[in-house]
Amino acid sequence: MNDPILEMRGVSKTFFGIKALRAVDLTVYPGEIHALMGENGAGKSTLMKILSGAYRPDPGGEIRIEGKAVRIEGPLGGRAAGISIIYQELSLAPNLSVAENIYLGREMSRSGLLARGAMREGVGPILKRLGADFLPSTLVTHLSMGQRQLVEIARALHARSKILIMDEPTTSLSAAESERLFALIRQLRAEGLAIIYISHRMDEVYALGDRVTVLRDGRLVGSLDKPEIRADTIVRLMVGRDVSSFYKKDHDPEAGRGHPVLAAIDMADGGRVKGCSLTVHAGEVVGLAGLIGAGRTELAHLIIGASPKTSGRLELEGRPVEIRTPGEALEAGIAYLTEDRKALGLFLDMSCLDNINLAVLGRDAKLGWFLDRDKARERADRAFAGLSIRAANVGVPAGGLSGGNQQKVLLSRLLAIAPKVLILDEPTRGVDVGAKSEIYSIIDNLAKAGTAILVISSDLPEIIGICDRVIVMRAGHIAGEVSRGPNSPLAQEDIMGLATGMEHLDA
Amino acid sequence: MPDNSAVGVKPASTTTNGAAAETRRQRMRMLISALGMLPVLLILCIGFNVLSEGRFFTGQNLGIVLQQAAVNTVLAAGMTFVILTGGIDLSVGSILAASAMAGLTLSKVPELGMLWLPAALLTGLGFGIVNGALIALLRLPPFIVTLGSLTAVRGLARLLGADTTVFNPSIPYAFIGNGSLTLVPGVASIPWLSVIALLVILVSWLVLRRTVLGVHIYAVGGNESAARLAGIKVWAVLIFVYGISGLFAGLGGAMQAARLYAANGLQLGQSYELDAITAVILGGTSFVGGIGSIWGTLVGALIIAVLSNGLILIGVSDIWQYVIKGLVIIGAVALDRYRLQGSART
Known part of the structure; x- marks a missing residue:
């Protein structure tokens, strides 16, 4: 292929003595979809925030865009360097129109007054190019999640970004919307954009990825080219060991x-x-x-x-x-584990112990009312051991745990009722x-x-x-x-x- | 396997360093929120003692402070239950007045006079349960419901005494308003009002921290939808907390009636709800619910009483007392914000 559009050499980031990113080398070419994978906490978001300018990397590393060394500073630094990020939770103002969102922060004005008409015309061609089925004047609140994502992409294109970073973009999309998004991503690749695609989902990475880079514990542990992209290889890179029986099925x-x-x-x-x-x-x-x-x-x-x-x-x-x-x-x-553990499942400010015992407090209670604290403690300890929940102790708030451990805490609550x-x-x-x-x-x-x-x-x-x-x-x-x-x-x-x-x- | 070189065989390095630092930070945070405003209370006491040349730390003055804090402590304890569920009860001042009026009116009836105390409590409980039922069963916002009863119950309180002041110089149980419990004869005694306030705090602590209901209250305040899915009867919890708030307001009314031998439906308990809310927020209970403790509320109520008493001791004018107390409320909410930033709620 041609010259790389983005080169990161030895980029590190240290927080209070903890290395979140260790000498990462990442090369991205124009016209490629570069999948970035890794477990939670592997350093993906740190890397992203460095590219967006939210974090400043440790001295010593180097970032080059189109061959020129750049310093990305401040929240607008990434965009100025030609990098746009589309976050999992979209960052649109729902009470504003599509055009106003695309121009957000760079509004057009004529003699001090907002030039609404000109802004609407300005975004027309981009929306057309993306195949949008809504008007520049539509309020974002009326759009579906898929359409909102389109507005985000339009905003990136409008800022003439050459590198588009997408963080789990399909999380809140329907299957049909995801398919449409994939087609659009391929179109953008054909137009020469470099796309860094962050995802947990193997099927998406198979479908889209030209290359896959895997991070683990802040290190770049491997880059795979298209023919080498295989689930077991990726999982092994991510976890750092062989996951021979990823899906365990011993029951009859x-x-x-x-x-x-x-x-x-x-x-x-x-x-x-x-x-x-x-x-x-x-x-x-x-x-x-x-x-x-x-x-x-x-x-x-x-x-x-x-x-x-x-x-x-x-x-x-x-x-x-x-x-x-x-x-x-x-x-x-009959126990039900919700799909939305933060909104409908856990009490984030309450301790793991209380979260685990919540469903059986009444059954365990002394005299029908008073908490049986020894029993609760035992149950929580057993859940921590049995499901290998990793947290400092059963007393810490559930909100501080990683996604996997939160899920296990919630599961323990259900299992408590047998x-x-x-x-x-x-x-x-x-x-x-x-x-x-x-x-x-x-x-x-x-x-x-x-x-x-x-x-x-x-x-x-x-x-x-x-x-x-x-x-x-x-x-x-x-x-x-x-x-x-x-x-x-x-x-x-x-x-x-x-x-x-x-x-x-x-x- | 073309990728083997890239994989390497290094064992995955753990992030124990990060975890330990995080735990330490969490502990620090818990310590800060546990101590809360206690240091502020102590500094205020010492400051006022210095400024008033030693007149603050006298047995007599401390007795006055405790007595002045008592009614607000009782109201604030009920308010703590409500705010822990993420609600608010603006009607406690009016309920206090109505309960005092009901109690005093009954106390003048021969034969039934002794029943005035339970009557005051039941009046408060009844209004509280009505508040709770409207909020829990009709799903109306607590602010609106209790704003409404703030006005409506005030009207009822005036109605009860035909808009006059009701006196009863021979009200039974008057000792709870003005008597003291003797601890060491001739040396130490404690006003009955303060004893009641302390008992209310203890009972509240027991309910909040040692019963199933207590955990359910925290759960409803922390995440109402999750509480519903977890099988908690959210409606029952809400009716309970507003009922408790009403009951404690009724108790506050009884305490005031016994102290003053009189009550006026228009004036008694005016804007008491604001002092109660201030005490709860000063005590570190989060306005969005789910976080807080009853001990914090006690400290908050004491801060307010110390502030009033101390400002009078050092001769600050009545007008400036208002200004300073108002600023304290804003400062408390600013603290609430600051605390939430550090919480697990993200």
């Missing part, structure tokens, strides 16, 4: 023939869920797949009584049960690779112990890796079920076919 996959534990019959909420029935057996891991918006989380919320149902009934171990609140679900032995049915909604979202593997192994052990487990996940390799069979939802209905044959594993194409409604084409 034939358990599905055992007795049914949870049967949901004709559940509907009058909106997103339109009459769904499913059964989960003891010791079985059932996947619930589908596109974002298919109604999977909503179905789970119906089952646990978190939202009111318009029809449907539940049977638990063959007997009808009435569940109107999440509290009643827990009492009946659930008969465990519904896991995106159990490994925002969790690093090492903890992912540990969570898979926890799920496997629970199934071995006879728990009926329903896993909602958008990560198909994960579903295929850990589940015995997969129920697929589409637009509020159960579209079908995919089982493994005597010798054939679950097939990704079958699941996607059902999820998108294209199954008849494959037949």
Whole structure:
């Protein structure tokens, strides 16, 4: 290829004596999609913040853009050097129009007055080039997540950036929006932009990456060219050891023939869920797949009584049960792990101990009211040991833990009630690779112990890796079920076919 | 395997250094928030003692400070429950007045006079439960609901005495307002008002820190949606905290009635809610809920009492006392902000 557009040589960053980045060499060429991977805390965001100018690197390193050494300083430094970053949480002002957002901080004015018309015209060509289906005058609040991302990209192009850094851009996008974004990223690559693409998701990296660079503990541990990009290689680089059985599955996959534990019959909420029935057996891991918006989380919320149902009934171990609140679900032995652990799961300011014990405080209480602190302490200690939760002690606030450890704390709370049915909604979202593997192994052990487990996940390799069979939802209905044959594993194409409604084409 | 050279075989270096530093920082933070405003209280006491040439630290003056702090401490304890859930109760001053009026009115009825104390408490509890029910069951914002009852209950308080001052010089249990509990005869005694305030603080601590309900209160304030999903009856917790706030306001009303032998529906308890809120915020309880302690509230209430007493001792005019107390409120909220920056809430 031609000359590199970005060269980083020996770039380090030290915080209070701790090396967050150690002598990283990174080379990025124009017209390439360069995937950047690594566990949480590996140094990806530090690297990004250096390129954006938010952090200043330690002296000694060097950053060259188009061959010229540059110093990136201050929040506008990155943009001045031709680097734009699109963060996971988009940084748009929803109360302003598309054009105003694109010009934010560099507004056009005529004799001191805002030149709205000129700004709208100015962004027209870029929006057209990106294939936007909204107007420059549209308020951002009316746009979907995918459209908002387009506005961010338009802002970057408008600033004539040559390097575009995207941090997990598909986190809040639907599958269709993600596909559109991928097409756009490829188009930008063809136009000669360099794209640094940060992602946890292997499938995206396969689909997009021309090269993959992996960071671990602040070091660059390897760069792979297209033909070398393979899941096991990347995982080994990220974790630093062989992950031979990433998806652990020791439990009996034939358990599905055992007795049914949870049967949901004709559940509907009058909106997103339109009459769904499913059964989960003891010791079985059932996947619930589908596109974002298919109604999977909503179905789970119906089952646990978190939202009111318009029809449907539940049977638990063959007997009808009435569940109107999440509290009643827990009492009946149905536990639900939310997909949004920070907003709906954890109490970030409360200690891990309280977080873990919350569901069983009443049951453990002395005289019905008073906390049994010894029991709580024991339970928390056991959870820390059993699930290898890493934190200074059980008393620290849950908010200070890494994503994987937070997830394990939340999982411990559910396991404390010894659930008969465990519904896991995106159990490994925002969790690093090492903890992912540990969570898979926890799920496997629970199934071995006879728990009926329903896993909602958008990560198909994960579903295929850990589940015995997969129920697929589409637009509020159960579209079908995919089982493994005597010798054939679950097939990704079958699941996607059902999820998108294209199954008849494959037949 | 073309990438082997890049992988290397170095063991993954741990970040124990970082973890230890983080733990140390967390401990420091916890210490700062645990001590909270206690140093400020001590500095104020010593400062006023110096400025007043030793008149602050006398047995008599300290007794006055404790007595003055008592009613506000009781109100602030109830307010702590409410603010811990992320709510606010603006109606405590009005509820205090209505409870005192109800109590005094009943105390003048022959035969039933002895029941005035429970009547005052139940009046407060009733208004509190109404507040809580409106907030928990109709999902109305606490600020609006209690702003409404601030006005409405004040009106009811005036109605109770036909808009006059109700006197009862022979009110039963008058000792709780003006008597003292003798600790060492002739040497040390403590006003009954302060004993009650201290008991309220102890009971509040017991509920908040040692019962299941206490954890649920913190949980609702920390993350209401998560609390609901975790099976906590959020509505019951909310009704409880507003009920407690009303009950303690009723107790405050009884304390005032016993102290003054009189109550006026218009004047009694005016803007008491502001002192109570100030005490809670000074005590380090976060306005967004989920963080805070009852001991902090006690310190906050003592700071307010010491401030009032000390400013009078050194001869600061009534007008300037207002200015200084107002600035203290703003300073307290600034502290709240500063504290939140360091919390796990990100």
